[in-house]
Amino acid sequence: MSVTVAGIDCGTNSIRLMIVRLHGIINGGVDRDNLEIIVPRIMRVVRLGEGVDVHHEFSKEALERVFAAIDEFSQIISQHKVDAIRFVATSATRDARNRQEFENYIHSKLGIYPDIISGDEEARLSFLGATSVINVSKYQSPFLVVDLGGGSTELVLGGLGKDNCLQVKAEFSMNIGSVRMSERHNLSDAPTQTDIDAAIVDIDKHIEHAARVVPLADVRTIIGVSGTVTTMTAVALGQDVYEQNAVDGVHMPIDNVLEVDERVLRMSRTERDTLTVVHPGRRDVIGAGALVWSRVLEAVRQATAQSGFTVDSYVASEHGLLDGIVLDLARRTEMTRKK
Structure with a gap:
């Protein structure tokens, strides 16, 4: 059956x-x-x-x-x-x-x-999808699944529960994403430093609010899902054409992607059009998405460092919502x- x-x-x-x-x-x-x-x-x-x-x-x-x-x-x-x-x-x-x-x-x-x-249901389903392919013995728990969308970004913390099954422990949906931030702060085409600074303040306020619900210091493994995360990972890997098998499941040092995120954020639309690995439909908003991703990674790294265990990499995943x-x-x- x-x-x-x-x-x-x-x-x-x-x-x-x-x-x-x-x-x-x-x-x-x-x-x-x-x-x-x-x-x-x-x-x-x-x-x-x-x-x-x-x-x-x-x-x-x-x-x-x-x-x-x-x-x-x-x-x-x-x-x-x-x-x-x-x-x-x-x-x-x-x-x-x-x-x-x-x-x-x-x-x-x-x-x-x-x-x-x-947003909470979106977080639950994203966690289910992202962790469905995880080899629990290979990664340290708890996991933070970050689903970075166009309008919202979900942070979902979970780990092993009863019967050795993965369970959600805390989740929060932030009303920030690649499209929303790009439109709100004019990040689509060679943004000014003033616009970038305003976007950072906006994004960080949302992350600070989310961190009151989702204890970022407890994170041991970050799993990033969605087009922004996988695309920026592909750029960091130096791909010219998107290769799913090379991106899905790859461990990426946070410092590597932060440098790429910063560079793509400041590009003009014409320069972004040279990034053939980026889908044409994402090129005007990929800078804003990269900025959200960078701020989340930085927040987790700082929070875990204060707890004595620094998370300095993430796992990119094609599996999410x-x-x-x-x-x-x-x-x-x-x-x-x-x-």
Whole structure:
């Protein structure tokens, strides 16, 4: 007996689809060895959150872009006999006043309404996806999963709990991300030092607030997920063309990526266009994303140094929210069948 599910992650900058088949569950959980990837991750940059931070609504152009992606995804899903679909919408949709048009279009194409999840639920699913491929014996716990999106950034601390299973211990969703910070502080094209300084103050305030909930000093392993993290890791590795296998799971010294983050942040848009490893749809916001990533890494390194254990590297991961969506949906669908 198996179940086939489709998951869609619609963020502020991009939308992703994955279809998987689960061949049984073990002790209420999902073993990735029992998970068959039917349609690997497909990503389209749609910039749904363009202007949402300022206007608090979706633009006509943004909706047209995301609707085209939904049309494409619905065609792909129709080619497979899926038992369940979950469409998850995150930061930009939480903030948009005119989201009903968006929701109705999804329902007309997929037969479901989107789940506009909270930051805490986004954090939980990101942690599930990121740690689903972790060899627990290889890394020190607790883990801090950092999911750096276009509109928000989730910090999720977790470690081994009962039955040697990974469990979330603390999480916080910060209302900062690559698109939001780029628009708010004019970071898309050779930003001035004044704009950079203002962005740093803004970002650091959010991190300080998050650190009251998530004890950064307890972190022993940082796992960075999302396009910003993997892209900046690829730049630090000197890639000209994105090579997923070389990025996924790589250990990157924090100092290495901080230097690259700083350089990319200060580039003009023309200079960023020479970074062929960066998706064209990310080039105007990658500097802002790099700055958020740098400030988070610095905050964790400083907090852990004060505790006597300095975290000076991170693990880049291709597995995050979308993986969590399909893993969670597959588990729940299978368990419902067994009742």
